[in-house]
Amino acid sequence: MAERYPGYDVLAKRHTPSWNEQTRRVIDARLALPREPRFLSEDEFRTLVAIAARVVPQPADRPPIPVAALVDHKLEKNHGDGYRHAALPPLREAWRRGLGAIDQEAREAHKQPFHRLDAPTQDAVLKAAQEGRLAGAAWQGMPSALFFSHRLLRDIVLAYYSHPTSWNEIGFGGPASPRGYVRMGFNRRDPWEAAEAREDDEAAARQENKRVR
Amino acid sequence: MRSATLPRERVVGVTPTGGAALGGLALIGFAALLLARRSAVAKTARPLARVVPKLPEPTRAARPLPEPRPQPPGLPAAVRVGRRLNQASGVLAVAVLLDSAVEHYRGSFENKAMISPLVSSALSIAASLHGVADRRVAAHRARDTVYAVAGLSGFVGTGFHLYNIGKRPGGFSWLNLFYAAPIGAPMALTLSGMLGFLAERVRDNDPSEAPLVLGFPAGRAVAALAAGGILGTVGEVGLLHFRGSFQNPAMFLPVTVPPAAAVLLGCCAARRDGAPRLLTRWWLRATALLGIVGVGFHAFGVARAMGGWRNWSQNLLNGPPLPAPPSFTGLSLAGLAALRLMEEHADG
Numbered sequence: 001m002a003e004r005y006p007g008y009d010v011l012a013k014r015h016t017p018s019w020n021e022q023t024r025r026v027i028d029a030r031l032a033l034p035r036e037p038r039f040l041s042e043d044e045f046r047t048l049v050a051i052a053a054r055v056v057p058q059p060a061d062r063p064p065i066p067v068a069a070l071v072d073h074k075l076e077k078n079h080g081d082g083y084r085h086a087a088l089p090p091l092r093e094a095w096r097r098g099l100g101a102i103d104q105e106a107r108e109a110h111k112q113p114f115h116r117l118d119a120p121t122q123d124a125v126l127k128a129a130q131e132g133r134l135a136g137a138a139w140q141g142m143p144s145a146l147f148f149s150h151r152l153l154r155d156i157v158l159a160y161y162s163h164p165t166s167w168n169e170i171g172f173g174g175p176a177s178p179r180g181y182v183r184m185g186f187n188r189r190d191p192w193e194a195a196e197a198r199e200d201d202e203a204a205a206r207q208e209n210k211r212v213r
Numbered sequence: 214m215r216s217a218t219l220p221r222e223r224v225v226g227v228t229p230t231g232g233a234a235l236g237g238l239a240l241i242g243f244a245a246l247l248l249a250r251r252s253a254v255a256k257t258a259r260p261l262a263r264v265v266p267k268l269p270e271p272t273r274a275a276r277p278l279p280e281p282r283p284q285p286p287g288l289p290a291a292v293r294v295g296r297r298l299n300q301a302s303g304v305l306a307v308a309v310l311l312d313s314a315v316e317h318y319r320g321s322f323e324n325k326a327m328i329s330p331l332v333s334s335a336l337s338i339a340a341s342l343h344g345v346a347d348r349r350v351a352a353h354r355a356r357d358t359v360y361a362v363a364g365l366s367g368f369v370g371t372g373f374h375l376y377n378i379g380k381r382p383g384g385f386s387w388l389n390l391f392y393a394a395p396i397g398a399p400m401a402l403t404l405s406g407m408l409g410f411l412a413e414r415v416r417d418n419d420p421s422e423a424p425l426v427l428g429f430p431a432g433r434a435v436a437a438l439a440a441g442g443i444l445g446t447v448g449e450v451g452l453l454h455f456r457g458s459f460q461n462p463a464m465f466l467p468v469t470v471p472p473a474a475a476v477l478l479g480c481c482a483a484r485r486d487g488a489p490r491l492l493t494r495w496w497l498r499a500t501a502l503l504g505i506v507g508v509g510f511h512a513f514g515v516a517r518a519m520g521g522w523r524n525w526s527q528n529l530l531n532g533p534p535l536p537a538p539p540s541f542t543g544l545s546l547a548g549l550a551a552l553r554l555m556e557e558h559a560d561g
Contacts, residue, residue, distance in 0.1 A: 017524050178519045182319060182530045184392075191526075 005171035007206040008194040010164050016213040018179040018192045026175075027164065033069050039076035039092070043113075044099045048072070050115035051102070054122050055153065056160045065166060070159035071095075085150050087143055095155075098147040101138035102129060108136065171196055288348060289420030290557045291431075296345050297550035298412030298435065302360070303341025305405035305543030310334040311536035312398065319530045320394075326373060330402055333359075333366045337405050344412060350420055352413035360409035367403025374399055391456045397449035401540055404442040408547050411435050415554070423558035432554030436482035439548040443475040443500070446540050457533070463510055466503060471541055474500040478548045481555060494552055501545035507538025 011027075013019055019027075037045035045068060052067040080091045088094050106114035106125050114122065128134050129152075132145030139147075160166055167174055171194035183190050195208035287293075313330040320327060340359040347353065374394035381389045390396060411434065414426035424431040447468055454464040477493040515532035516522055529535070 017520065017526060020520070178524065179527055180519065180531060182527060183321065188321065 002197070002202065004196060005168065005194040005205065005209060006197050006202050008168055008171060008209040008212060010167045010172070010174045010194075013174065013192065013213055016192070018174065018213065020178045023175050023178070030070075030162065031164070033066060033073055035066055035069050037069075037072045039072050040095070040099070043103065044096065045072065046115045047099045047103045047113070050117075050122060051099075051126065051152065052156050052159075054119065054126060055156045062165065065160055065163040067156055067159045070162060071155050074155065074159070085146055087146055088150060089142065091151075094142065094147060094151050097138070097140055097142055098144075098151060101134065101136060101140075101142070101144070102126075104138040105129075105134050105136055168194075289350065290554065291415050291418045291420055291424045292348060292350055294424075294431075294550050294554045294557075295412045295416035296347070297553070298408055298415060298547060299341045299344030299356075301439075301543050301546035301550060302405050302409035302412060303338050303345070303543075304546060305401060305408065305540060306334045306337035306341060306363070308536045308539045308543060309402045309405060310338065312401075312534055315530065315534065315536070316395075316398075324373070326369075329366050330370055330399065333363045334402055334405065337363045337402075337409060340409060344409070350416060350418075352417035356409065357413050360406045360413065362406070364403050364406030364410060367399045367401070367406060370399030370402060371396070390452065395449065395453070397445060397452075400445060404438070404445075404544065407438055408435075408442075408543075411438065424554065430555075430558070432551050432556075432558065433482045435547060435551035435554065436478050439544050439551055440475040440478040440482065442544045443471045443478075443541065443548070446544065447472050447475070450537075461510070461514075467507060467538070467541065470496075470503055471500050471545075474545065474548065478551070481552060490552060490556065494549065497545045497548045497552070501542045501549070504539045504542030504545065507541070508535055511535050511538065 014024060014027075040048060048071060049068040052071070056065075056067060058064045075092055075095055078092060084090065084094075089097065102125060103114045105128070106112060106117055106122075109125070110117055110121055114125065117125070125134075126148070129144040130148045132143060134144040161170070161172075164174070166172075173190075173193040179190075179192055181190055189195065192212060194212060195205040197205035310331060313327075313334065317327040317331070322328060336359045340356040344353070344356055374396055377394035378385060378389045378396060381393050383389055411426055411431070415424050415431045415435070418424035418431070426434045450467045454468060457464060459465060474493070474496045477489060477496050481488040481490055481493050511533040512535060515525070515528045515535070518524070518528040518532050520528060522528070
C-alpha cells in the first residue's frame with residue numbers, strides 16, 4: 001500500500017517551535033519505555049502481547065509499536081479514565097481478571113495457552129469474548145463482552161495511537177501545544193501538519209512533508 | 214484534539230480596519246445634505262436649494278465670522294493639504310497591505326482574488342509617495358486611476374468577505390462574523406482610495422479660490438469622509454475587541470477615543486463658526502497617536518500568547534493584528550488635513 005503521508009516524520013519536529021521542553025520530556029519517556037512487564041506477570045504479559053498482535057497487527061518493515069508495554073505502563077501507573085462501566089471492576093483488577101480468563105478459556109477449549117494458539121484460533125477466542133459467549137469461573141462474573149469493548153479494545157487502541165510511529169501513519173501532527181492551530185477551516189492545513197498524498201501526485205506531498213516543522 | 218484547542222486559537226485574529234460601510238455612507242449622506250443646504254444658502258440658484266427648505270439661522274447671523282488665517286507663503290493651500298491627504302491615504306494603504314498580506318497568507322491565498330488587495334494597496338502606497346513628493350497643482354491621472362482602483366477593489370473585497378461569511382455553516386451568525394473573513398476590513402482599502410481620490414480633487418483647484426470637490430467645499434467633504442471612516446473602523450474594532458472580551462482595559466480606548474474624534478470632526482464639518490476646532494485638532498492628534506500606541510499593545514498581545522515572540526511564526530498570525538491600529542492614524546491625518554482646509558478657507 002502506498003504511504004498516505006509520504007516522508008512525514010513527526011519526530012523531525014523535535015527542535016522546532018512545535019515542541020517545547022515538556023513535549024520532548026513526555027515523548028522521550030514514551031519512546032524509552034521498557035519492553036518487559038512491570039505490573040503484569042510474565043504469563044499475563046505474554047497473553048496481552050498475543051491479543052495486541054490480533055487487535056492491531058503491525059507491518060514487518062518497521063520497528064513495532066510496543067503496545068503491550070504501553071498498556072502495562074498504564075496499569076503500573078494505574079492511570080484510570082476517571083470513569084468506568086459499573087459492571088466492570090477497576091482498571092487493574094479488570095485487566096488481571098480478563099487476561100487470566102481469556103488464557104484459561106484457551107487452555108480449556110484448545111488445551112494450549114492463548115499465546116501458543118494459531119491466529120485463526122486466537123481470533124475465535126477473542127470473538128467469543130466480544131460476543132459475551134465466555135463465562136467461565138475465571139471471569140468471576142465479569143461480562144466478557146463488556147471487558148472486550150470497554151477495556152481490552154479501548155486500551156489497546158489508545159496505546160497504539162499514543163505512539164509517534166502511528167502518528168506518522170495517520171498524519172497526526174502530534175501534540176498541538178505549544179504550537180496551536182491557526183487554520184481552522186475544513187481541509188485546511190497548518191505548516192506543522194502532515195501533507196496527504198493525492199493519488200496522482202505523491203511527490204508533492206513528499207516535498208511538503210520535508211518542510212513540516 | 215482540534216476542538217480542545219479551539220477557544221485559545223480563536224481568541225484573537227483578524228483585522229480591525231475600516232468597516233465604514235454603513236456609518237460612513239450615512240454620515241457622508243448627512244454631510245452632503247448639510248453641504249447642499251449651505252451652498253444653497255450661499256448661491257441660491259442651486260437646483261438642490263428647492264429640495265432642501267431654508268432654515269432660519271438666528272444665532273449664526275449674529276456672530277461675526279472668524280478671520281481667515283493668513284495664507285502662509287509658498288505652496289498654495291490646495292497642494293499642501295492635497296499632499297497631506299496623499300500621506301493619510303498612504304498610511305492607510307500601508308496598514309491594509311501588511312494586514313491583508315498576513316491574513317491572506319494565513320488563508321493560504323485559497324482564492325486567487327486574495328492577492329488583489331496586496332497589489333492594490335501597494336500601488337496606492339506608490340501613488341501616495343508620488344503625491345507627497347509632487348508639488349504641482351493639478352491632479353495626476355495615474356494616481357487618480359490607482360486610487361479609483363483601490364476604492365473599487367475595497368468594495369469588491371467586501372463582497373467576497375460577505376460571501377465567505379455567508380457560505381459557512383450558520384451563515385451570518387455572530388460566530389462567523391467573529392471568525393470568518395472580517396466584514397469591515399476591505400472598506401479600509403476603499404477609504405484609502407477615497408482619501409487619495411479626494412487628495413487629487415483638492416489639488417485640482419484654482420489656487421486662488423477655496424477648493425471644492427465634486428462641488429462641495431473640500432474641507433467639509435474630507436472631514437465627513439474621515440469621520441465616517443473612523444466610525445466604521447470603530448465598529449470593526451468593537452466587534453473584535455468584544456470577541457477578545459476586552460480582557461485588557463486598554464482595549465476600550467479605540468472604542469472611546471476615536472468616536473469622540475469623529476463626532477468633533479463631524480461638528481466642525483457641519484458648523485462654520487463656533488466649532489471646537491482646537492479641541493478637535495488635539496483629539497485627532499490623540500487618535501493618531503493611539504493608532505501607533507495600539508501597535509505596541511498588539512505586540513504585547515503577541516508576547517502574551519504561548520511561546521511569545523519566540524513562537525512568532527504562530528503568534529503573529531494568531532495574536533492581535535499588528536498592522537491594524539494605524540488605520541486610525543491614517544484617518545486622523547485626513548481629519549487634520551480637513552481641519553486645515555476649513556481654517557484656511559472660510560467656506561473651505
